[in-house]
Amino acid sequence: MKARAFLLSMLVLSAVPLAAATSGAGGDEAFRLGERMYRQGILPSGEPMQAVVKGDVAVEGTMFTCVSCHLRGGVGSFEGGVVTLPTNGRNLFSPRHDRYGISGEEGLKFVLKPRPAYTNETLATVLRDGFDPTEREMAVAMPRYLLGDSEMAILIAYLKSLSSEYSPGVSDNLIRFATVVTDDVSREDRAAMLAPLKAFVGMNNGAKRKYKGVGGGKDPAYRQVALDIWEITGPPDGWRAQLEAYSRKEPVFALLGGITGGDWRPIHDFSEANRIPCLFPVTDFPVVSDNDWYTLYFSKGFYQEGDAVARHLGGLGDGASEETVVQLFLDGGAGKALAAGFRDAWLEQGRRAPVEKMVRPGESLTHGEIAGLAGGKPFTLLLWLDDAAIPLLERMTDDPVRPSAVYVSSGMLKASLGSLPVKVRGATFVTWPWRLPQVGKGAAGAALAWLKAARMPTDRKRIVTRMYALTRLLSDAQMMLRENFYRDNFLDVVSNEEDKADYPDYERLSFGPGQRYASKGCYIVQLSPDAAPTLIPRSGWVTH
């Protein structure tokens, strides 16, 4: 096996400075180094880890490493017919008893042999050579790692600590969640947010959910659910301290839903800093980040609408995407997020930066001023304004220097979308980050029927329907979570859920490790000329 010999020689070369680097690494430092091996595939020396898959496929840790298969919480995954066993502290260092399961596709039945608890020695053997303490050889997908003794010690210490004790908020019979509500939220919206969550708690705590294990006893994974409401008051810079006070007083396993009229940022930062998962808050202002971990959002909000416009416009061809783009955006969260979403995606396509102007509330621009921004050349206008956009468009139809196309945001226009002047509808495109109303009733019929039967309050803001979606996702997650009550694993489990295409609000919600915005779509639509206009899709749900 030449590859292996070659890799081994590499290892020997890198082992010398390594020993020096790790000797004297204290507890915290060792933990950090172990975590880096597990999550980034980088050795304490800074070199990538080396491994072999399938006998001779050489793999560097920076391509993929433990976390890619065993996931962040270490409890493993099941995908495409491959069971990736748990590699967290609690599972590795306790014996495994007889286990069996069935796999659908070929009706395959398989049995996993019991094994004793791992020791440091047997763990090193399985990682290096692929044999467990009973001499069972690991499946080919599990890489054989080339690790020196001190590197191995650091990795094993990390595995020991990984998901070894239940996260805060969990006891033998209870799992505690909280939901955050800020004081700018109306009574109706608050009630709409809470209703599905309370229904979920009621169902969970009712007798029916205490499903039995095979032996007929109580299901050891069953927990009653408690839901605290964290009421937050005052300006955003005081939220963090209030959240931390709640958390100290009565720790929770995770935050569910939640609602604010403002920016979710302070709550996002709290979750991130305290490693508390937060699932699907109702907010127009999620934090858009590639790397943050703990908050799962339904979508990127207004940012996503701007992004969709860039993809739509960029894909038009016939010169439309070469025109100058003028972005007018209202000073405020929505306008800025739309402008940023467009700008980022537009520049990502390698195009010329748009001409931008921020408009203060109440400020109005003449058409001459707008056309002037484009330097007198043909242009496309992005109008990220609230209902102030309507009179502007009204006047624009009479103007000889009109933009060739106008984009507006349904989220900013809200109810005034319907009063979009008929004359401009042919040249006006609207962002629509929801399922199209004409297909919603069919696809999401079962969900809507349930909501009706449960007499959930209806609301125009899709608060009830979205929180209902959260509770369905939660029920699925509970089944997969079993007794692995570790916060990181909870997020892993949600990340492994199937796509959902039958919920009321979004055409599709999809998941994956590290994916933090479940809805990736936004239609670009036009309005029919009718008094009660229908939405005519001009793009797919997702455009590339």
Add this chain to the structure above:
Amino acid sequence: MGQIGRVVALACLLAAFFPQGAPAFDAGVKRSVENYTAPDVVLVNQDGRKVRFKELMASSKPVVLDFIYGTCTTICPVLSAGYSNLQQKFGTDSAKVQLVSVSIDPENDTPKVMREYLKRYRARPGWDFLTGSRADVDKVMRAYSAYVPNKMSHYPLTLIRNGRDGKWIRLYGLLSTAEFMAEFEKASKP
């Protein structure tokens, strides 16, 4: 979780444990020879460029095709390491083989995500990662008998187009580099 996931989850509920079992495909690689017709769809590659899929498949070079996605666990990393190793074997000739990965998570796999993915696997010229509308991606999956309703229930599949008669070698399972090279050489012999 895919269908399989559900069944397993159910089994878990009954037996009150998770997870369990052994990989379904450890028995080795299943091989067959098939005829496929590439659908005429336009997909988008990692550079954001439009690619006429049918033309790419009709390339005069040998073509290898697999189905993966950016955040997939366990299977895709191993498949992609296989591509990476194959390219390494070809060295500076890497562009003489057309490697194609089609995303089965087209909503999340934007050109940017795909570019970063390829970079992680040190892809060289000659490896294209394609995304597109869900409808088009479904058409491609169906054309190669690789359709899965849900990305979580996909399976490891490598397809190699035989240069002589355009037939495809279908390999179900994970390949070692030696197996991959042997199949590849068989397929690309003049």
